[in-house]
Amino acid sequence: QYAKITCTSRYVPENAVSNHQLSTMMDTSDEWISSRTGIQSRNIVTNENTSDLCVRVAEKLLEKSGKNAEDLDFILVATMTPDYGTPSVACLVQGRIAATQAFAFDISAACSGFVYALSMGEKLIRTGKKVGMIIGGETLSKALDWNDRSTAVLFGDGAAGVLLEASDEEHFLNEKLQADGQRAKSLTSGYIENKSPFYTGAPESSGYLQMTGRDIYDFSLNDVTNNIREIVEEDVDYLLLHQANKRIIEKISKKLNVPREKFLTNMEHNGNTSAASIPLLLDESVENGVLQLGSKQKLVLTGYGGGLTWGSILLTL
Numbered sequence: 265q266y267a268k269i270t271c272t273s274r275y276v277p278e279n280a281v282s283n284h285q286l287s288t289m290m291d292t293s294d295e296w297i298s299s300r301t302g303i304q305s306r307n308i309v310t311n312e313n314t315s316d317l318c319v320r321v322a323e324k325l326l327e328k329s330g331k332n333a334e335d336l337d338f339i340l341v342a343t344m345t346p347d348y349g350t351p352s353v354a355c356l357v358q359g360r361i362a363a364t365q366a367f368a369f370d371i372s373a374a375c376s377g378f379v380y381a382l383s384m385g386e387k388l389i390r391t392g393k394k395v396g397m398i399i400g401g402e403t404l405s406k407a408l409d410w411n412d413r414s415t416a417v418l419f420g421d422g423a424a425g426v427l428l429e430a431s432d433e434e435h436f437l438n439e440k441l442q443a444d445g446q447r448a449k450s451l452t453s454g455y456i457e458n459k460s461p462f463y464t465g466a467p468e469s470s471g472y473l474q475m476t477g478r479d480i481y482d483f484s485l486n487d488v489t490n491n492i493r494e495i496v497e498e499d500v501d502y503l504l505l506h507q508a509n510k511r512i513i514e515k516i517s518k519k520l521n522v523p524r525e526k527f528l529t530n531m532e533h534n535g536n537t538s539a540a541s542i543p544l545l546l547d548e549s550v551e552n553g554v555l556q557l558g559s560k561q562k563l564v565l566t567g568y569g570g571g572l573t574w575g576s577i578l579l580t581l
Protein backbone atom coordinates (compact mmCIF):
# COMPACT_ATOMS: atom_id res chain seq x y z
CA GLN A 265 0.00 0.00 0.00
CA TYR A 266 0.99 3.62 -0.60
CA ALA A 267 0.54 6.82 1.46
CA LYS A 268 -1.72 9.73 0.53
CA ILE A 269 -2.32 13.15 2.13
CA THR A 270 -6.09 13.15 2.78
CA CYS A 271 -6.56 16.28 4.92
CA THR A 272 -4.73 19.48 5.90
CA SER A 273 -5.25 22.05 8.69
CA ARG A 274 -3.50 24.89 10.45
CA TYR A 275 -3.68 27.11 13.56
CA VAL A 276 -1.85 30.35 14.32
CA PRO A 277 -2.09 32.44 17.55
CA GLU A 278 -4.46 35.39 17.12
CA ASN A 279 -1.87 37.98 18.27
CA ALA A 280 -0.58 39.39 14.95
CA VAL A 281 2.52 41.60 15.36
CA SER A 282 3.30 43.99 12.47
CA ASN A 283 6.75 45.18 11.43
CA HIS A 284 5.65 48.67 12.52
CA GLN A 285 4.83 47.38 16.02
CA LEU A 286 8.32 45.82 16.23
CA SER A 287 9.86 49.13 15.14
CA THR A 288 8.45 50.68 18.33
CA MET A 289 10.16 47.94 20.40
CA MET A 290 13.62 47.77 18.82
CA ASP A 291 15.81 49.59 16.34
CA THR A 292 14.30 48.29 13.08
CA SER A 293 11.83 49.47 10.45
CA ASP A 294 9.00 48.12 8.33
CA GLU A 295 11.00 49.11 5.25
CA TRP A 296 14.09 47.15 6.31
CA ILE A 297 12.19 44.00 7.34
CA SER A 298 9.83 43.81 4.37
CA SER A 299 12.47 44.67 1.75
CA ARG A 300 15.08 42.24 3.14
CA THR A 301 12.82 39.32 4.12
CA GLY A 302 9.37 39.77 2.55
CA ILE A 303 7.82 39.57 6.05
CA GLN A 304 5.10 42.11 6.95
CA SER A 305 3.66 40.52 10.11
CA ARG A 306 3.87 37.36 12.22
CA ASN A 307 1.70 35.76 14.92
CA ILE A 308 3.13 35.54 18.46
CA VAL A 309 1.64 33.52 21.34
CA THR A 310 0.57 35.32 24.53
CA ASN A 311 -0.51 32.29 26.60
CA GLU A 312 -0.10 29.17 24.45
CA ASN A 313 2.77 26.70 24.14
CA THR A 314 3.68 24.54 21.12
CA SER A 315 1.48 21.63 22.27
CA ASP A 316 -1.57 23.95 22.45
CA LEU A 317 -1.08 25.02 18.82
CA CYS A 318 -0.60 21.41 17.70
CA VAL A 319 -3.70 20.21 19.59
CA ARG A 320 -5.79 22.77 17.68
CA VAL A 321 -4.38 21.41 14.40
CA ALA A 322 -5.07 17.80 15.45
CA GLU A 323 -8.65 18.63 16.50
CA LYS A 324 -9.28 20.37 13.16
CA LEU A 325 -7.84 17.42 11.20
CA LEU A 326 -10.23 15.03 13.01
CA GLU A 327 -13.19 17.39 12.55
CA LYS A 328 -12.50 18.01 8.83
CA SER A 329 -11.80 14.34 8.01
CA GLY A 330 -14.53 12.79 10.16
CA LYS A 331 -11.92 10.42 11.60
CA ASN A 332 -12.06 9.34 15.25
CA ALA A 333 -8.99 9.84 17.45
CA GLU A 334 -8.99 6.08 18.18
CA ASP A 335 -8.48 5.46 14.43
CA LEU A 336 -5.01 7.04 14.57
CA ASP A 337 -2.02 4.65 14.45
CA PHE A 338 0.66 7.34 14.99
CA ILE A 339 1.26 11.03 15.64
CA LEU A 340 4.55 12.65 14.59
CA VAL A 341 5.29 16.26 15.56
CA ALA A 342 8.19 18.14 14.00
CA THR A 343 9.36 20.93 16.32
CA MET A 344 12.49 22.69 17.54
CA THR A 345 10.53 24.43 20.33
CA PRO A 346 8.87 21.64 22.34
CA ASP A 347 7.05 22.36 25.63
CA TYR A 348 9.40 19.91 27.42
CA GLY A 349 12.39 17.71 26.72
CA THR A 350 9.94 15.00 27.73
CA PRO A 351 7.02 14.36 27.36
CA SER A 352 7.11 14.99 23.61
CA VAL A 353 4.67 17.43 22.03
CA ALA A 354 3.34 14.42 20.08
CA CYS A 355 2.48 12.64 23.37
CA LEU A 356 0.85 15.78 24.78
CA VAL A 357 -1.29 15.97 21.62
CA GLN A 358 -2.06 12.22 21.80
CA GLY A 359 -3.27 12.69 25.37
CA ARG A 360 -5.35 15.79 24.71
CA ILE A 361 -7.26 14.24 21.78
CA ALA A 362 -7.31 10.77 23.45
CA ALA A 363 -5.81 8.99 20.46
CA THR A 364 -5.30 5.97 22.72
CA GLN A 365 -4.18 3.59 19.94
CA ALA A 366 -1.49 5.92 18.52
CA PHE A 367 2.23 5.81 19.28
CA ALA A 368 3.73 9.31 19.29
CA PHE A 369 7.10 11.05 19.13
CA ASP A 370 8.71 14.34 18.10
CA ILE A 371 11.16 14.85 15.26
CA SER A 372 13.94 17.42 15.71
CA ALA A 373 15.12 18.64 12.30
CA ALA A 374 14.50 22.40 12.66
CA CYS A 375 13.13 23.94 9.44
CA SER A 376 13.39 20.59 7.62
CA GLY A 377 11.32 18.95 10.35
CA PHE A 378 8.04 18.67 8.50
CA VAL A 379 9.66 17.17 5.38
CA TYR A 380 11.64 14.68 7.52
CA ALA A 381 8.50 13.77 9.48
CA LEU A 382 6.32 13.43 6.36
CA SER A 383 8.95 11.09 4.88
CA MET A 384 8.97 8.98 8.06
CA GLY A 385 5.16 8.91 8.15
CA GLU A 386 5.04 7.69 4.56
CA LYS A 387 7.34 4.76 5.47
CA LEU A 388 5.04 3.86 8.40
CA ILE A 389 2.06 3.73 6.03
CA ARG A 390 4.04 1.81 3.39
CA THR A 391 4.93 -0.84 6.03
CA GLY A 392 1.34 -1.34 7.13
CA LYS A 393 0.00 1.48 9.33
CA LYS A 394 -3.39 2.84 8.20
CA VAL A 395 -3.74 6.43 9.46
CA GLY A 396 -1.31 8.94 10.94
CA MET A 397 -1.00 12.62 11.76
CA ILE A 398 2.10 14.67 10.77
CA ILE A 399 2.22 18.10 12.41
CA GLY A 400 4.82 20.88 12.24
CA GLY A 401 4.50 23.27 15.20
CA GLU A 402 6.62 26.00 16.77
CA THR A 403 6.58 28.73 19.40
CA LEU A 404 9.88 30.26 18.26
CA SER A 405 8.97 33.43 20.19
CA LYS A 406 10.22 31.69 23.38
CA ALA A 407 13.59 30.89 21.75
CA LEU A 408 14.38 34.40 20.54
CA ASP A 409 16.52 37.11 22.11
CA TRP A 410 13.99 39.97 21.81
CA ASN A 411 16.86 42.46 22.12
CA ASP A 412 18.54 41.05 19.00
CA ARG A 413 16.89 42.77 16.03
CA SER A 414 18.80 40.55 13.56
CA THR A 415 16.76 37.48 14.60
CA ALA A 416 13.72 38.73 16.58
CA VAL A 417 12.08 40.22 13.46
CA LEU A 418 12.39 37.04 11.36
CA PHE A 419 10.41 34.37 13.22
CA GLY A 420 6.79 33.61 14.09
CA ASP A 421 4.66 31.04 15.94
CA GLY A 422 2.22 28.58 14.37
CA ALA A 423 1.31 24.96 13.62
CA ALA A 424 -0.13 23.03 10.71
CA GLY A 425 -0.34 19.42 9.63
CA VAL A 426 -1.75 16.65 7.47
CA LEU A 427 -3.53 13.33 7.78
CA LEU A 428 -1.67 10.55 6.00
CA GLU A 429 -3.68 7.46 4.99
CA ALA A 430 -3.13 4.13 3.20
CA SER A 431 -4.03 4.27 -0.49
CA ASP A 432 -3.71 1.97 -3.50
CA GLU A 433 -2.50 4.89 -5.64
CA GLU A 434 1.14 6.00 -5.52
CA HIS A 435 1.54 9.66 -4.48
CA PHE A 436 5.07 9.85 -3.02
CA LEU A 437 7.31 9.72 -6.10
CA ASN A 438 10.80 10.68 -4.88
CA GLU A 439 12.70 12.16 -1.94
CA LYS A 440 16.16 13.20 -0.83
CA LEU A 441 16.85 13.96 2.84
CA GLN A 442 20.27 15.36 3.80
CA ALA A 443 22.23 16.71 6.78
CA ASP A 444 25.60 18.23 7.59
CA GLY A 445 26.49 18.26 11.29
CA GLN A 446 29.85 19.83 10.53
CA ARG A 447 27.97 23.10 9.98
CA ALA A 448 25.81 22.56 13.08
CA LYS A 449 26.89 25.78 14.78
CA SER A 450 25.53 27.95 11.92
CA LEU A 451 22.08 27.83 13.54
CA THR A 452 21.63 26.92 17.20
CA SER A 453 18.77 27.29 19.68
CA GLY A 454 17.81 26.02 23.13
CA TYR A 455 21.21 25.01 24.52
CA ILE A 456 20.56 23.39 27.94
CA GLU A 457 23.20 24.11 30.59
CA ASN A 458 24.34 21.35 32.94
CA LYS A 459 24.02 22.79 36.46
CA SER A 460 25.01 19.68 38.39
CA PRO A 461 27.55 20.17 41.21
CA PHE A 462 29.91 17.85 39.34
CA TYR A 463 29.90 19.73 36.06
CA THR A 464 32.95 21.86 35.44
CA GLY A 465 32.47 22.57 31.71
CA ALA A 466 31.49 26.07 30.58
CA PRO A 467 28.15 26.58 28.81
CA GLU A 468 28.99 26.57 25.12
CA SER A 469 26.14 28.77 23.91
CA SER A 470 23.27 30.97 25.09
CA GLY A 471 19.85 29.36 25.05
CA TYR A 472 18.67 31.90 22.49
CA LEU A 473 18.31 31.20 18.78
CA GLN A 474 21.51 32.29 17.07
CA MET A 475 22.42 32.00 13.39
CA THR A 476 25.22 33.12 11.09
CA GLY A 477 22.80 34.51 8.50
CA ARG A 478 25.41 34.67 5.73
CA ASP A 479 26.36 30.99 6.04
CA ILE A 480 22.70 29.91 6.09
CA TYR A 481 21.97 32.12 3.09
CA ASP A 482 24.84 30.58 1.10
CA PHE A 483 23.88 27.04 2.22
CA SER A 484 20.30 27.66 1.07
CA LEU A 485 21.49 28.97 -2.30
CA ASN A 486 23.91 26.12 -2.95
CA ASP A 487 23.17 22.82 -1.19
CA VAL A 488 19.41 23.31 -1.17
CA THR A 489 19.25 24.32 -4.84
CA ASN A 490 21.27 21.21 -5.79
CA ASN A 491 18.94 19.01 -3.73
CA ILE A 492 15.83 20.43 -5.43
CA ARG A 493 17.46 20.07 -8.88
CA GLU A 494 17.83 16.32 -8.24
CA ILE A 495 14.16 15.94 -7.31
CA VAL A 496 12.29 18.32 -9.63
CA GLU A 497 10.70 16.86 -12.74
CA GLU A 498 9.69 18.87 -15.81
CA ASP A 499 5.99 19.05 -15.04
CA VAL A 500 6.09 20.08 -11.36
CA ASP A 501 3.07 22.29 -10.67
CA TYR A 502 4.26 24.02 -7.49
CA LEU A 503 7.21 24.15 -5.15
CA LEU A 504 6.54 24.69 -1.44
CA LEU A 505 9.84 25.72 0.16
CA HIS A 506 10.44 26.48 3.84
CA GLN A 507 9.38 30.14 4.17
CA ALA A 508 12.56 31.69 5.56
CA ASN A 509 13.22 34.58 3.25
CA LYS A 510 11.61 35.89 0.05
CA ARG A 511 14.92 36.85 -1.60
CA ILE A 512 16.30 33.35 -1.08
CA ILE A 513 13.28 31.84 -2.84
CA GLU A 514 13.66 34.30 -5.72
CA LYS A 515 17.35 33.41 -6.06
CA ILE A 516 16.64 29.66 -5.94
CA SER A 517 13.96 29.98 -8.64
CA LYS A 518 16.48 31.81 -10.87
CA LYS A 519 19.25 29.24 -10.24
CA LEU A 520 16.85 26.38 -11.03
CA ASN A 521 15.42 28.26 -14.02
CA VAL A 522 11.93 27.39 -12.72
CA PRO A 523 9.30 30.18 -13.03
CA ARG A 524 8.95 32.23 -9.81
CA GLU A 525 5.14 31.81 -9.87
CA LYS A 526 5.57 28.07 -9.22
CA PHE A 527 7.04 28.95 -5.79
CA LEU A 528 4.17 29.50 -3.34
CA THR A 529 4.90 31.95 -0.49
CA ASN A 530 3.20 33.15 2.71
CA MET A 531 6.04 34.53 4.84
CA GLU A 532 4.37 37.94 4.38
CA HIS A 533 1.90 37.20 7.20
CA ASN A 534 3.54 34.29 9.06
CA GLY A 535 7.24 35.12 9.27
CA ASN A 536 9.62 32.16 9.49
CA THR A 537 7.75 29.46 11.47
CA SER A 538 10.44 26.77 11.02
CA ALA A 539 8.81 23.27 10.94
CA ALA A 540 5.33 24.82 10.62
CA SER A 541 6.09 26.86 7.50
CA ILE A 542 5.53 24.21 4.80
CA PRO A 543 2.29 22.73 6.24
CA LEU A 544 0.98 26.30 6.88
CA LEU A 545 1.61 27.07 3.21
CA LEU A 546 0.05 23.75 2.14
CA ASP A 547 -3.17 24.27 4.14
CA GLU A 548 -3.51 27.95 3.12
CA SER A 549 -3.08 26.94 -0.54
CA VAL A 550 -5.71 24.20 -0.23
CA GLU A 551 -8.08 26.66 1.47
CA ASN A 552 -7.60 29.34 -1.22
CA GLY A 553 -8.05 26.79 -4.00
CA VAL A 554 -4.55 26.97 -5.54
CA LEU A 555 -4.07 23.34 -4.45
CA GLN A 556 -6.74 20.61 -4.36
CA LEU A 557 -6.37 17.27 -2.58
CA GLY A 558 -6.98 14.42 -5.03
CA SER A 559 -6.15 16.66 -8.03
CA LYS A 560 -2.89 14.81 -8.89
CA GLN A 561 -1.11 18.21 -8.80
CA LYS A 562 2.64 17.50 -8.60
CA LEU A 563 4.44 19.29 -5.75
CA VAL A 564 7.95 19.53 -4.36
CA LEU A 565 8.15 20.20 -0.60
CA THR A 566 11.60 21.42 0.52
CA GLY A 567 12.78 22.15 4.05
CA TYR A 568 16.17 23.58 4.99
CA GLY A 569 17.71 24.96 8.18
CA GLY A 570 19.24 24.04 11.50
CA GLY A 571 21.28 20.87 11.84
CA LEU A 572 22.17 21.67 9.16
CA THR A 573 19.39 19.69 7.58
CA TRP A 574 17.66 19.93 4.23
CA GLY A 575 15.43 17.70 2.13
CA SER A 576 12.79 17.48 -0.59
CA ILE A 577 9.82 15.23 -1.31
CA LEU A 578 8.20 14.98 -4.77
CA LEU A 579 4.53 14.01 -4.39
CA THR A 580 1.14 14.28 -6.06
CA LEU A 581 -2.00 15.40 -4.21
Ligand SMILES: O=C(O)C1CCN(c2ccc(-c3cc(CO)ccc3Cl)cn2)CC1
Pocket residue numbers: 300301375418451477478480481484508509512536538568569570
Ligand atom coordinates in the same frame (compact mmCIF):
# COMPACT_ATOMS: atom_id res chain seq x y z
O1 LIG B 1 20.52 41.66 5.73
C1 LIG B 1 19.67 40.87 5.33
O2 LIG B 1 19.15 40.90 4.19
C2 LIG B 1 19.27 39.76 6.27
C3 LIG B 1 20.31 38.64 6.13
C4 LIG B 1 19.99 37.53 7.10
N1 LIG B 1 18.63 37.05 6.87
C5 LIG B 1 18.38 35.74 6.86
C6 LIG B 1 19.41 34.81 6.83
C7 LIG B 1 19.09 33.46 6.81
C8 LIG B 1 17.77 33.08 6.83
C9 LIG B 1 17.40 31.67 6.84
C10 LIG B 1 16.96 31.08 8.03
C11 LIG B 1 16.64 29.74 8.06
C12 LIG B 1 16.19 29.11 9.34
O3 LIG B 1 14.81 28.93 9.27
C13 LIG B 1 16.70 28.96 6.89
C14 LIG B 1 17.13 29.54 5.70
C15 LIG B 1 17.47 30.90 5.68
CL1 LIG B 1 17.99 31.63 4.18
C16 LIG B 1 16.78 34.05 6.85
N2 LIG B 1 17.11 35.35 6.86
C17 LIG B 1 17.57 38.06 6.91
C18 LIG B 1 17.88 39.21 5.96
